[in-house]
Amino acid sequence: MPKLKPIRILVVDDHHVVRSGLAASLGLEDDLNVVGEAGNAGEAVTQFRKHHPDVVLMDLRLPGANGTAATADLRREWPDARVLMFTTFDGEEDIYRAMQAGARGYLLKSAAREELLSAIRAVAAGERHLSAALAQRLAGRVAAPDVSDREREVLQLIARGKANKEIAAALGISEETVKRHASNLFVKMGVADRAQATSEGIRRGLIQLE
Known part of the structure:
Protein backbone atom coordinates (compact mmCIF):
# COMPACT_ATOMS: atom_id res chain seq x y z
CA MET A 1 0.00 0.00 0.00
CA ALA A 143 -27.35 35.39 18.38
CA ALA A 144 -26.17 38.65 19.98
CA PRO A 145 -26.67 42.14 18.48
CA ASP A 146 -23.70 43.32 16.42
CA VAL A 147 -21.39 45.91 17.95
CA SER A 148 -20.40 48.39 15.23
CA ASP A 149 -16.80 49.36 14.51
CA ARG A 150 -17.48 52.85 15.90
CA GLU A 151 -18.96 51.39 19.08
CA ARG A 152 -15.85 49.22 19.45
CA GLU A 153 -13.68 52.33 19.13
CA VAL A 154 -15.71 54.07 21.83
CA LEU A 155 -15.49 50.99 24.05
CA GLN A 156 -11.72 50.79 23.59
CA LEU A 157 -11.35 54.40 24.75
CA ILE A 158 -13.75 53.85 27.64
CA ALA A 159 -11.54 50.94 28.72
CA ARG A 160 -8.55 53.31 28.70
CA GLY A 161 -10.34 55.56 31.16
CA LYS A 162 -11.10 58.37 28.72
CA ALA A 163 -13.92 60.81 29.50
CA ASN A 164 -16.65 61.53 26.94
CA LYS A 165 -15.00 64.82 25.97
CA GLU A 166 -11.67 63.07 25.33
CA ILE A 167 -13.35 60.30 23.32
CA ALA A 168 -15.20 62.88 21.23
CA ALA A 169 -11.95 64.72 20.46
CA ALA A 170 -10.09 61.50 19.63
CA LEU A 171 -12.78 60.28 17.22
CA GLY A 172 -13.81 63.65 15.80
CA ILE A 173 -17.43 63.36 16.92
CA SER A 174 -19.64 65.24 19.40
CA GLU A 175 -20.01 64.36 23.07
CA GLU A 176 -23.69 63.64 22.46
CA THR A 177 -22.74 61.10 19.81
CA VAL A 178 -20.29 59.48 22.24
CA LYS A 179 -23.06 59.26 24.86
CA ARG A 180 -25.39 57.67 22.32
CA HIS A 181 -22.79 55.08 21.31
CA ALA A 182 -22.06 54.30 24.96
CA SER A 183 -25.76 53.92 25.74
CA ASN A 184 -26.22 51.57 22.77
CA LEU A 185 -23.20 49.57 23.90
CA PHE A 186 -24.54 49.13 27.42
CA VAL A 187 -27.85 47.83 26.08
CA LYS A 188 -26.24 45.45 23.58
CA MET A 189 -23.80 44.10 26.16
CA GLY A 190 -26.29 43.94 29.03
CA VAL A 191 -24.16 46.07 31.36
CA ALA A 192 -24.90 49.04 33.61
CA ASP A 193 -21.71 51.08 33.67
CA ARG A 194 -18.27 51.66 32.16
CA ALA A 195 -16.47 49.21 34.43
CA GLN A 196 -18.86 46.42 33.50
CA ALA A 197 -18.62 47.37 29.82
CA THR A 198 -14.83 47.17 29.96
CA SER A 199 -14.86 43.81 31.72
CA GLU A 200 -17.45 42.36 29.35
CA GLY A 201 -15.68 43.80 26.31
CA ILE A 202 -12.43 42.07 27.29
CA ARG A 203 -14.22 38.79 28.05
CA ARG A 204 -15.92 38.78 24.66
CA GLY A 205 -12.76 39.76 22.80
CA LEU A 206 -14.25 43.05 21.60
CA ILE A 207 -11.28 45.00 22.95
CA GLN A 208 -7.78 44.36 24.25
CA LEU A 209 -5.88 46.28 26.88
CA GLU A 210 -2.32 46.81 25.67
Missing part, protein backbone atom coordinates in the same frame (compact mmCIF):
# COMPACT_ATOMS: atom_id res chain seq x y z
CA PRO A 2 1.55 3.35 -1.02
CA LYS A 3 2.49 5.69 1.80
CA LEU A 4 0.25 8.76 2.07
CA LYS A 5 1.86 12.16 1.64
CA PRO A 6 2.31 13.97 4.96
CA ILE A 7 0.16 16.98 5.80
CA ARG A 8 2.22 20.08 5.07
CA ILE A 9 1.90 22.77 7.75
CA LEU A 10 2.77 26.46 7.97
CA VAL A 11 3.15 27.70 11.57
CA VAL A 12 2.38 31.40 12.14
CA ASP A 13 3.25 32.79 15.58
CA ASP A 14 5.21 35.86 16.65
CA HIS A 15 7.18 33.92 19.29
CA HIS A 16 10.13 32.02 17.85
CA VAL A 17 10.23 29.58 20.76
CA VAL A 18 6.57 28.67 20.16
CA ARG A 19 7.17 28.08 16.45
CA SER A 20 10.23 25.95 17.18
CA GLY A 21 8.40 23.95 19.83
CA LEU A 22 5.45 23.28 17.55
CA ALA A 23 7.71 22.28 14.67
CA ALA A 24 9.58 19.84 16.91
CA SER A 25 6.39 18.37 18.38
CA LEU A 26 4.53 18.03 15.09
CA GLY A 27 7.64 16.60 13.44
CA LEU A 28 7.35 13.54 15.67
CA GLU A 29 4.28 12.48 13.68
CA ASP A 30 4.88 10.52 10.46
CA ASP A 31 1.94 12.17 8.70
CA LEU A 32 2.77 15.79 9.63
CA ASN A 33 5.49 18.02 8.21
CA VAL A 34 6.13 21.68 9.10
CA VAL A 35 7.28 23.24 5.82
CA GLY A 36 7.42 26.89 6.87
CA GLU A 37 7.25 29.39 9.71
CA ALA A 38 6.13 33.02 9.89
CA GLY A 39 6.16 35.65 12.63
CA ASN A 40 3.60 38.09 11.22
CA ALA A 41 0.81 38.42 8.66
CA GLY A 42 3.06 39.57 5.83
CA GLU A 43 5.44 36.65 6.32
CA ALA A 44 2.45 34.30 6.45
CA VAL A 45 1.37 35.36 2.96
CA THR A 46 4.94 35.09 1.64
CA GLN A 47 5.44 31.64 3.15
CA PHE A 48 2.06 30.43 1.90
CA ARG A 49 2.91 31.57 -1.61
CA LYS A 50 6.22 29.72 -1.39
CA HIS A 51 5.04 26.43 0.14
CA HIS A 52 1.27 26.17 -0.49
CA PRO A 53 0.76 24.21 2.75
CA ASP A 54 -2.22 21.98 3.46
CA VAL A 55 -2.90 23.66 6.82
CA VAL A 56 -1.92 27.01 8.34
CA LEU A 57 -1.63 26.97 12.13
CA MET A 58 -2.36 30.63 12.89
CA ASP A 59 -1.89 32.60 16.11
CA LEU A 60 -4.50 35.30 16.73
CA ARG A 61 -2.34 38.08 18.17
CA LEU A 62 0.40 39.08 15.74
CA PRO A 63 2.40 42.31 15.37
CA GLY A 64 0.65 44.63 12.93
CA ALA A 65 -2.27 42.86 11.26
CA ASN A 66 -3.70 40.13 13.50
CA GLY A 67 -4.34 36.48 12.68
CA THR A 68 -7.92 37.16 11.62
CA ALA A 69 -6.76 39.75 9.07
CA ALA A 70 -4.01 37.38 7.90
CA THR A 71 -6.59 34.63 7.44
CA ALA A 72 -8.79 36.93 5.37
CA ASP A 73 -5.76 37.89 3.23
CA LEU A 74 -4.87 34.26 2.61
CA ARG A 75 -8.43 33.28 1.77
CA ARG A 76 -8.78 36.24 -0.57
CA GLU A 77 -5.78 35.13 -2.64
CA TRP A 78 -6.17 31.38 -2.09
CA PRO A 79 -9.86 30.56 -1.42
CA ASP A 80 -9.00 26.95 -0.63
CA ALA A 81 -6.51 27.87 2.12
CA ARG A 82 -7.24 25.91 5.29
CA VAL A 83 -6.51 27.86 8.46
CA LEU A 84 -6.66 26.57 12.03
CA MET A 85 -6.54 29.34 14.63
CA PHE A 86 -4.31 28.37 17.56
CA THR A 87 -4.43 30.93 20.34
CA THR A 88 -4.80 31.68 24.04
CA PHE A 89 -7.79 33.97 23.44
CA ASP A 90 -11.29 32.51 23.77
CA GLY A 91 -13.46 35.63 23.50
CA GLU A 92 -16.64 35.05 21.52
CA GLU A 93 -15.88 38.02 19.26
CA ASP A 94 -12.41 36.61 18.51
CA ILE A 95 -13.92 33.25 17.56
CA TYR A 96 -16.70 34.85 15.50
CA ARG A 97 -14.41 37.14 13.51
CA ALA A 98 -11.88 34.38 12.86
CA MET A 99 -14.54 32.03 11.52
CA GLN A 100 -16.08 34.87 9.48
CA ALA A 101 -12.63 35.49 7.96
CA GLY A 102 -12.57 31.90 6.74
CA ALA A 103 -10.80 29.90 9.45
CA ARG A 104 -11.72 26.20 9.38
CA GLY A 105 -11.16 25.71 13.08
CA TYR A 106 -10.35 27.43 16.36
CA LEU A 107 -8.26 25.79 19.07
CA LEU A 108 -6.88 27.07 22.36
CA LYS A 109 -3.20 26.62 23.19
CA SER A 110 -4.27 25.02 26.46
CA ALA A 111 -5.65 22.05 24.49
CA ALA A 112 -4.01 18.65 24.84
CA ARG A 113 -1.46 17.68 22.18
CA GLU A 114 -3.74 14.93 20.90
CA GLU A 115 -6.52 17.44 20.29
CA LEU A 116 -4.12 19.65 18.33
CA LEU A 117 -3.09 16.70 16.17
CA SER A 118 -6.72 15.72 15.64
CA ALA A 119 -7.67 19.30 14.74
CA ILE A 120 -4.86 19.60 12.17
CA ARG A 121 -5.84 16.31 10.54
CA ALA A 122 -9.52 17.27 10.49
CA VAL A 123 -8.86 20.65 8.88
CA ALA A 124 -6.50 19.06 6.34
CA ALA A 125 -9.32 16.67 5.42
CA GLY A 126 -11.66 19.59 4.75
CA GLU A 127 -13.54 19.34 8.03
CA ARG A 128 -14.08 21.99 10.68
CA HIS A 129 -12.81 21.84 14.25
CA LEU A 130 -14.42 23.66 17.15
CA SER A 131 -14.76 22.28 20.67
CA ALA A 132 -18.22 22.11 22.22
CA ALA A 133 -17.38 24.96 24.61
CA LEU A 134 -16.12 27.24 21.84
CA ALA A 135 -19.04 26.30 19.59
CA GLN A 136 -21.38 27.39 22.38
CA ARG A 137 -19.56 30.73 22.67
CA LEU A 138 -19.79 31.18 18.91
CA ALA A 139 -23.52 30.42 18.95
CA GLY A 140 -23.98 33.03 21.67
CA ARG A 141 -22.14 35.62 19.60
CA VAL A 142 -24.13 34.85 16.44
Whole structure:
Protein backbone atom coordinates (compact mmCIF):
# COMPACT_ATOMS: atom_id res chain seq x y z
CA MET A 1 0.00 0.00 0.00
CA PRO A 2 1.55 3.35 -1.02
CA LYS A 3 2.49 5.69 1.80
CA LEU A 4 0.25 8.76 2.07
CA LYS A 5 1.86 12.16 1.64
CA PRO A 6 2.31 13.97 4.96
CA ILE A 7 0.16 16.98 5.80
CA ARG A 8 2.22 20.08 5.07
CA ILE A 9 1.90 22.77 7.75
CA LEU A 10 2.77 26.46 7.97
CA VAL A 11 3.15 27.70 11.57
CA VAL A 12 2.38 31.40 12.14
CA ASP A 13 3.25 32.79 15.58
CA ASP A 14 5.21 35.86 16.65
CA HIS A 15 7.18 33.92 19.29
CA HIS A 16 10.13 32.02 17.85
CA VAL A 17 10.23 29.58 20.76
CA VAL A 18 6.57 28.67 20.16
CA ARG A 19 7.17 28.08 16.45
CA SER A 20 10.23 25.95 17.18
CA GLY A 21 8.40 23.95 19.83
CA LEU A 22 5.45 23.28 17.55
CA ALA A 23 7.71 22.28 14.67
CA ALA A 24 9.58 19.84 16.91
CA SER A 25 6.39 18.37 18.38
CA LEU A 26 4.53 18.03 15.09
CA GLY A 27 7.64 16.60 13.44
CA LEU A 28 7.35 13.54 15.67
CA GLU A 29 4.28 12.48 13.68
CA ASP A 30 4.88 10.52 10.46
CA ASP A 31 1.94 12.17 8.70
CA LEU A 32 2.77 15.79 9.63
CA ASN A 33 5.49 18.02 8.21
CA VAL A 34 6.13 21.68 9.10
CA VAL A 35 7.28 23.24 5.82
CA GLY A 36 7.42 26.89 6.87
CA GLU A 37 7.25 29.39 9.71
CA ALA A 38 6.13 33.02 9.89
CA GLY A 39 6.16 35.65 12.63
CA ASN A 40 3.60 38.09 11.22
CA ALA A 41 0.81 38.42 8.66
CA GLY A 42 3.06 39.57 5.83
CA GLU A 43 5.44 36.65 6.32
CA ALA A 44 2.45 34.30 6.45
CA VAL A 45 1.37 35.36 2.96
CA THR A 46 4.94 35.09 1.64
CA GLN A 47 5.44 31.64 3.15
CA PHE A 48 2.06 30.43 1.90
CA ARG A 49 2.91 31.57 -1.61
CA LYS A 50 6.22 29.72 -1.39
CA HIS A 51 5.04 26.43 0.14
CA HIS A 52 1.27 26.17 -0.49
CA PRO A 53 0.76 24.21 2.75
CA ASP A 54 -2.22 21.98 3.46
CA VAL A 55 -2.90 23.66 6.82
CA VAL A 56 -1.92 27.01 8.34
CA LEU A 57 -1.63 26.97 12.13
CA MET A 58 -2.36 30.63 12.89
CA ASP A 59 -1.89 32.60 16.11
CA LEU A 60 -4.50 35.30 16.73
CA ARG A 61 -2.34 38.08 18.17
CA LEU A 62 0.40 39.08 15.74
CA PRO A 63 2.40 42.31 15.37
CA GLY A 64 0.65 44.63 12.93
CA ALA A 65 -2.27 42.86 11.26
CA ASN A 66 -3.70 40.13 13.50
CA GLY A 67 -4.34 36.48 12.68
CA THR A 68 -7.92 37.16 11.62
CA ALA A 69 -6.76 39.75 9.07
CA ALA A 70 -4.01 37.38 7.90
CA THR A 71 -6.59 34.63 7.44
CA ALA A 72 -8.79 36.93 5.37
CA ASP A 73 -5.76 37.89 3.23
CA LEU A 74 -4.87 34.26 2.61
CA ARG A 75 -8.43 33.28 1.77
CA ARG A 76 -8.78 36.24 -0.57
CA GLU A 77 -5.78 35.13 -2.64
CA TRP A 78 -6.17 31.38 -2.09
CA PRO A 79 -9.86 30.56 -1.42
CA ASP A 80 -9.00 26.95 -0.63
CA ALA A 81 -6.51 27.87 2.12
CA ARG A 82 -7.24 25.91 5.29
CA VAL A 83 -6.51 27.86 8.46
CA LEU A 84 -6.66 26.57 12.03
CA MET A 85 -6.54 29.34 14.63
CA PHE A 86 -4.31 28.37 17.56
CA THR A 87 -4.43 30.93 20.34
CA THR A 88 -4.80 31.68 24.04
CA PHE A 89 -7.79 33.97 23.44
CA ASP A 90 -11.29 32.51 23.77
CA GLY A 91 -13.46 35.63 23.50
CA GLU A 92 -16.64 35.05 21.52
CA GLU A 93 -15.88 38.02 19.26
CA ASP A 94 -12.41 36.61 18.51
CA ILE A 95 -13.92 33.25 17.56
CA TYR A 96 -16.70 34.85 15.50
CA ARG A 97 -14.41 37.14 13.51
CA ALA A 98 -11.88 34.38 12.86
CA MET A 99 -14.54 32.03 11.52
CA GLN A 100 -16.08 34.87 9.48
CA ALA A 101 -12.63 35.49 7.96
CA GLY A 102 -12.57 31.90 6.74
CA ALA A 103 -10.80 29.90 9.45
CA ARG A 104 -11.72 26.20 9.38
CA GLY A 105 -11.16 25.71 13.08
CA TYR A 106 -10.35 27.43 16.36
CA LEU A 107 -8.26 25.79 19.07
CA LEU A 108 -6.88 27.07 22.36
CA LYS A 109 -3.20 26.62 23.19
CA SER A 110 -4.27 25.02 26.46
CA ALA A 111 -5.65 22.05 24.49
CA ALA A 112 -4.01 18.65 24.84
CA ARG A 113 -1.46 17.68 22.18
CA GLU A 114 -3.74 14.93 20.90
CA GLU A 115 -6.52 17.44 20.29
CA LEU A 116 -4.12 19.65 18.33
CA LEU A 117 -3.09 16.70 16.17
CA SER A 118 -6.72 15.72 15.64
CA ALA A 119 -7.67 19.30 14.74
CA ILE A 120 -4.86 19.60 12.17
CA ARG A 121 -5.84 16.31 10.54
CA ALA A 122 -9.52 17.27 10.49
CA VAL A 123 -8.86 20.65 8.88
CA ALA A 124 -6.50 19.06 6.34
CA ALA A 125 -9.32 16.67 5.42
CA GLY A 126 -11.66 19.59 4.75
CA GLU A 127 -13.54 19.34 8.03
CA ARG A 128 -14.08 21.99 10.68
CA HIS A 129 -12.81 21.84 14.25
CA LEU A 130 -14.42 23.66 17.15
CA SER A 131 -14.76 22.28 20.67
CA ALA A 132 -18.22 22.11 22.22
CA ALA A 133 -17.38 24.96 24.61
CA LEU A 134 -16.12 27.24 21.84
CA ALA A 135 -19.04 26.30 19.59
CA GLN A 136 -21.38 27.39 22.38
CA ARG A 137 -19.56 30.73 22.67
CA LEU A 138 -19.79 31.18 18.91
CA ALA A 139 -23.52 30.42 18.95
CA GLY A 140 -23.98 33.03 21.67
CA ARG A 141 -22.14 35.62 19.60
CA VAL A 142 -24.13 34.85 16.44
CA ALA A 143 -27.35 35.39 18.38
CA ALA A 144 -26.17 38.65 19.98
CA PRO A 145 -26.67 42.14 18.48
CA ASP A 146 -23.70 43.32 16.42
CA VAL A 147 -21.39 45.91 17.95
CA SER A 148 -20.40 48.39 15.23
CA ASP A 149 -16.80 49.36 14.51
CA ARG A 150 -17.48 52.85 15.90
CA GLU A 151 -18.96 51.39 19.08
CA ARG A 152 -15.85 49.22 19.45
CA GLU A 153 -13.68 52.33 19.13
CA VAL A 154 -15.71 54.07 21.83
CA LEU A 155 -15.49 50.99 24.05
CA GLN A 156 -11.72 50.79 23.59
CA LEU A 157 -11.35 54.40 24.75
CA ILE A 158 -13.75 53.85 27.64
CA ALA A 159 -11.54 50.94 28.72
CA ARG A 160 -8.55 53.31 28.70
CA GLY A 161 -10.34 55.56 31.16
CA LYS A 162 -11.10 58.37 28.72
CA ALA A 163 -13.92 60.81 29.50
CA ASN A 164 -16.65 61.53 26.94
CA LYS A 165 -15.00 64.82 25.97
CA GLU A 166 -11.67 63.07 25.33
CA ILE A 167 -13.35 60.30 23.32
CA ALA A 168 -15.20 62.88 21.23
CA ALA A 169 -11.95 64.72 20.46
CA ALA A 170 -10.09 61.50 19.63
CA LEU A 171 -12.78 60.28 17.22
CA GLY A 172 -13.81 63.65 15.80
CA ILE A 173 -17.43 63.36 16.92
CA SER A 174 -19.64 65.24 19.40
CA GLU A 175 -20.01 64.36 23.07
CA GLU A 176 -23.69 63.64 22.46
CA THR A 177 -22.74 61.10 19.81
CA VAL A 178 -20.29 59.48 22.24
CA LYS A 179 -23.06 59.26 24.86
CA ARG A 180 -25.39 57.67 22.32
CA HIS A 181 -22.79 55.08 21.31
CA ALA A 182 -22.06 54.30 24.96
CA SER A 183 -25.76 53.92 25.74
CA ASN A 184 -26.22 51.57 22.77
CA LEU A 185 -23.20 49.57 23.90
CA PHE A 186 -24.54 49.13 27.42
CA VAL A 187 -27.85 47.83 26.08
CA LYS A 188 -26.24 45.45 23.58
CA MET A 189 -23.80 44.10 26.16
CA GLY A 190 -26.29 43.94 29.03
CA VAL A 191 -24.16 46.07 31.36
CA ALA A 192 -24.90 49.04 33.61
CA ASP A 193 -21.71 51.08 33.67
CA ARG A 194 -18.27 51.66 32.16
CA ALA A 195 -16.47 49.21 34.43
CA GLN A 196 -18.86 46.42 33.50
CA ALA A 197 -18.62 47.37 29.82
CA THR A 198 -14.83 47.17 29.96
CA SER A 199 -14.86 43.81 31.72
CA GLU A 200 -17.45 42.36 29.35
CA GLY A 201 -15.68 43.80 26.31
CA ILE A 202 -12.43 42.07 27.29
CA ARG A 203 -14.22 38.79 28.05
CA ARG A 204 -15.92 38.78 24.66
CA GLY A 205 -12.76 39.76 22.80
CA LEU A 206 -14.25 43.05 21.60
CA ILE A 207 -11.28 45.00 22.95
CA GLN A 208 -7.78 44.36 24.25
CA LEU A 209 -5.88 46.28 26.88
CA GLU A 210 -2.32 46.81 25.67
